[in-house]
Amino acid sequence: MRFPSESWFxxxxxxxxxxxxxxxxxxxxxxxxxxxxxxxxNFLITFEGVECTGAREVKAAELEAADxxxxxxxxxxxxxxxxxxxxxxxxxxxxxxxxxxxxEQGLAxxxxxxxxxxxxxxxxxxxxxxxxxxSARVATEFGQ
Amino acid sequence: xxxxxxxxPAASSDRxxxxxxxxxxxxxKWMGITHQWGTRVKPGKHGLRLGDLNVGIYGEVPAVWNxxxxxxxxxxxxxxxPPVGYAIRDKADLWADSAAxxxxxxxxxxxxxxxxxxxxSIAPLPDAVEQxxxxxxxxxxxxxxxxxxxxxxxxxxxxxxxxxxxxxLATVSFDAARHMxxxxxxxxxxxxGLGLEGPGEVNRMILESRGGWTETVLYLFLMxxxxxxxxxxxxxxxxxxxxxxxxxxxxxxxxARHLTYGIDHLWYAINHQNDQKLIVNQLCIIGERIxxxxxxxxxxxxALAIIFAxxxxxxxxxxxxxxxxMLGDFVRRYLDTLKWLGVExxxxxxxxxxxxxxxxxx
Numbered sequence: 463m464r465f466p467s468e469s470w471f472x473x474x475x476x477x478x479x480x481x482x483x484x485x486x487x488x489x490x491x492x493x494x495x496x497x498x499x500x501x502x503x504n505f506l507i508t509f510e511g512v513e514c515t516g517a518r519e520v521k522a523a524e525l526e527a528a529d530x531x532x533x534x535x536x537x538x539x540x541x542x543x544x545x546x547x548x549x550x551x552x553x554x555x556x557x558x559x560x561x562x563x564x565x566e567q568g569l570a571x572x573x574x575x576x577x578x579x580x581x582x583x584x585x586x587x588x589x590x591x592x593x594x595x596x597s598a599r600v601a602t603e604f605g606q
Numbered sequence: 607x608x609x610x611x612x613x614x615p616a617a618s619s620d621r622x623x624x625x626x627x628x629x630x631x632x633x634x635k636w637m638g639i640t641h642q643w644g645t646r647v648k649p650g651k652h653g654l655r656l657g658d659l660n661v662g663i664y665g666e667v668p669a670v671w672n673x674x675x676x677x678x679x680x681x682x683x684x685x686x687x688p689p690v691g692y693a694i695r696d697k698a699d700l701w702a703d704s705a706a707x708x709x710x711x712x713x714x715x716x717x718x719x720x721x722x723x724x725x726x727s728i729a730p731l732p733d734a735v736e737q738x739x740x741x742x743x744x745x746x747x748x749x750x751x752x753x754x755x756x757x758x759x760x761x762x763x764x765x766x767x768x769x770x771x772x773x774x775l776a777t778v779s780f781d782a783a784r785h786m787x788x789x790x791x792x793x794x795x796x797x798x799g800l801g802l803e804g805p806g807e808v809n810r811m812i813l814e815s816r817g818g819w820t821e822t823v824l825y826l827f828l829m830x831x832x833x834x835x836x837x838x839x840x841x842x843x844x845x846x847x848x849x850x851x852x853x854x855x856x857x858x859x860x861x862a863r864h865l866t867y868g869i870d871h872l873w874y875a876i877n878h879q880n881d882q883k884l885i886v887n888q889l890c891i892i893g894e895r896i897x898x899x900x901x902x903x904x905x906x907x908x909a910l911a912i913i914f915a916x917x918x919x920x921x922x923x924x925x926x927x928x929x930x931x932m933l934g935d936f937v938r939r940y941l942d943t944l945k946w947l948g949v950e951x952x953x954x955x956x957x958x959x960x961x962x963x964x965x966x967x968x
Contacts, residue, residue: 486717490714559843560843578866
C-alpha cells in the first residue's frame with residue numbers, strides 16, 4: 463500500500479477497527495475529524511464511536527473542517543511509519559506526543575484556532591496513537 | 607411496629623391471618639402527576655447518551671435554579687419540602703455546554719491501573735533516577751488528592767438542576783482518585799517509595815479558593831491542570847518502560863478532559879456575567895504570584911531534571927534545559943488559552959513566568 467494515499471489510511475483503519483484491544487484501557491469512544499497533511503497532500507480521517515469510519519483525500523482548504531490536523535514533511539511521516547513498522551508500535555521517539563513536543567511548530571494544528579476542538583488531540587491521543595500503531599500491520603511503500 | 611403487631615387479635619387465634627387486612631387501599635393519586643409525559647428518547651448510533659435526554663422540558667436549563675430541595679430537573683416539586691440549601695444556583699457559575707458529552711466520554715474511555723498498566727515491564731532503574739521518579743510521583747499524587755478535595759467540596763453545593771455538570775464532576779473525582787492510585791503504585795513498585803511532600807502553595811490556593819467555583823476552576827483546571835498535563839507529556843516522552851508510558855498517556859487524556867471542561871466553563875462564565883473577564887484577570891494575577899513562589903522550590907525541578915537527563919550527571923545541563931522548555935510550553939499554552947477566552951495577560955504578568963515564554967519556543 464502506497465503512502466500517502468486514501469487507500470493507505472483506509473487500510474490502517476481496517477486493521478484498527480478489527481482489533482478490539484485498541485478499544486480498552488483508555489481507548490474507546492472517539493468522535494473527531496482528524497486531518498493529515500503530508501507535504502502538499504491532505505487527508506481527512508473520521509473517527510466515530512470506537513471505529514475509524516473512513517479517510518478521504520481533500521484539498522488543503524478542506525482541512526478547515528478538521529478539529530485538528532497533523533502536519534509533517536513527507537520524510538518525517540516516513541520516519542514515523544517506518545519506526546512503527548519496525549517496533550510494532552511507535553517507540554518513545556515517535557509517539558504523537560513526542561513528535562508534537564519536539565517539533566518547532568508542533569505536530570497538531572488547526573485552521574480555526576478553536577481551543578476546544580484543538581484539545582481533542584490530547585483527549586483522544588491514545589486512540590490516535592493506536593490508529594497509527596495499526597499501520598505496523600499494513601505493508602507500506604513510499605512515494606507519490 | 608412491635609406494639610401494633612402484639613395487639614392483633616388474630617395472632618393468638620387459629621383463624622387464618624389476612625396479610626392485607628391492615629394495609630391501606632392504594633392511593634395512586636401520584637399517578638399522572640408530571641410536567642411532560644409520553645417522552646420517548648431513542649438511542650442514536652452512539653447509544654442512549656446523557657445529552658440525548660434533553661428534550662422538551664427536560665432540556666430546559668434555566669439561568670437560575672431556585673429550587674433548594676433535590677428535585678430532579680423536569681420533575682414536579684412536592685410542596686412543603688424543607689430547603690437543604692445550594693450555594694451555586696446560577697447557571698453561569700458552573701455551566702459548560704460540553705458537560706454531558708464529557709461525562710459519557712469519561713465513562714467510555716475509563717481505564718484501570720490494576721490491569722491496564724503493564725506493571726511487569728518495570729525494571730530496576732539507577733538509584734538516582736528511581737528516587738527522582740518517586741519524588742515526582744509523590745507530588746503528582748498530592749496534586750490528584752487536591753483535585754478530589756476541591757471538586758467534592760464544591761460539588762454538593764451545586765444545584766441539582768445542572769445535573770450534567772454534577773455528573774461530569776463526579777467522573778473528575780474518580781479520574782483524580784485513579785491518578786492518586788496510579789502514582790502511588792508507581793512509587794511503591796520498583797524498590798523506591800514516597801519522597802518529600804511538595805511545598806503545597808498552589809494546593810492551598812486551590813483548596814482555599816472560596817470566591818466561587820469559577821475561581822476554583824481557573825486555579826484547578828487551567829493553572830494547575832495545564833501545568834500537570836504539560837508535565838505528564840514530558841514524562842511520557844521520557845518514560846523508562848511501557849508501564850510508565852501507559853500511566854502518563856492515560857493521565858494526559860484524563861487531564862485533557864478536565865481542561866476542556868475548565869475552558870468551556872470559563873468561556874461560559876465570561877460571556878454570561880458582567881466583569882467576569884476582569885475578575886478572571888485579577889485572579890490570574892493573584893494565582894500566578896503563588897505559582898511563581900511554588901516554582902522556586904527546587905525539589906520538583908531537580909527531580910524532573912534528573913529524569914529528563916537520565917541521571918544526575920547531565921541534570922544541570924540537558925535536564926534543566928528540558929525543564930525550562932517544559933515550563934515554556936506550559937506558559938505559552940496558558941497564555942494562549944487565556945487569550946482565546948478573551949483575557950490578555952499583560953498587566954502584572956510575573957517576569958519569572960514571562961522569562962520562560964521564549965524557552966523552547968515554537
